[in-house]
Amino acid sequence: xxxxxxxxxxxxxxxxxxxxxxxxxxxxxxxxxxxxxxxxxxxxxxxxxxxxxxxxxxxxxxxxxxxxxxxxxxxxxxxxxxxxxxxxxxxxxxxxxxxxxxxxxxxxxxxxxxxxxxxxxxxxxxxxxxxxxxxxxxxxxxxxxxxxxxxxxxxxxxxxxxxxxxxxxxxxxxxxxxxxxxxxxxxxxxxxxxxxxxxxxxxxxxxxxxxxxxxxxxxxxxxxx
Numbered sequence: 001x002x003x004x005x006x007x008x009x010x011x012x013x014x015x016x017x018x019x020x021x022x023x024x025x026x027x028x029x030x031x032x033x034x035x036x037x038x039x040x041x042x043x044x045x046x047x048x049x050x051x052x053x054x055x056x057x058x059x060x061x062x063x064x065x066x067x068x069x070x071x072x073x074x075x076x077x078x079x080x081x082x083x084x085x086x087x088x089x090x091x092x093x094x095x096x097x098x099x100x101x102x103x104x105x106x107x108x109x110x111x112x113x114x115x116x117x118x119x120x121x122x123x124x125x126x127x128x129x130x131x132x133x134x135x136x137x138x139x140x141x142x143x144x145x146x147x148x149x150x151x152x153x154x155x156x157x158x159x160x161x162x163x164x165x166x167x168x169x170x171x172x173x174x175x176x177x178x179x180x181x182x183x184x185x186x187x188x189x190x191x192x193x194x195x196x197x198x199x200x201x202x203x204x205x206x207x208x209x210x211x212x213x214x215x216x217x218x219x220x221x222x223x224x225x
């Protein structure tokens with residue numbers, strides 16, 4: 001009886017052995033944990049290439065930004081100040097004396113433009129008439145004093161965007177601004193000129209100022225553009 005108990009106790013303490021399977025033959029590798037790779041040190045060239053790429057991207061972005069700023073005429077400097085290419089603002093001067101010279105083959109065009117300037121109070125016309133030669137190609141406004149430049153540019157805009165030039169060639173007219181009408185003139189005054197020609201209205205009476213001054217007569221011509 002005692003022998004049977006001893007044998008039973010030994011069987012109870014004996015561990016159960018299971019059949020061998022594939023997990024009992026695991027090979028040792030360099031993997032650690034759940035499919036993790038051991039970190040490898042990065043080489044010097046990896047960082048060098050990354051730095052070059054980053055520099056190229058920043059440089060390209062800077063070039064595009066500078067071109068965009070330049071296209072607007074304004075460039076912001078690192079100091080925070082702003083520089084522009086804006087010129088002195090154009091400003092009409094209703095008191096500026098004006099001479100209107102018709103260098104085209106359109107009759108009474110000087111009178112028509114004279115009527116518009118007077119009606120709109122863009123200036124005080126002292127003389128309007130035909131040039132010695134009617135073959136002027138380019139319309140322009142002339143002034144001899146730098147102080148009259150804003151008034152010249154202001155009137156030029158009102159007359160269809162004419163160019164303005166500083167010149168002393170027209171000082172004999174004794175006015176601040178000289179409007180020279182050429183074949184390219186497309187501003188206001190043509191309708192008024194047609195009414196003068198048809199007799200629907202009369203040309204402005206400038207009295208003794210209707211004769212072209214002898215000094216410089218026949219020399220009316222705007223610079224070629």
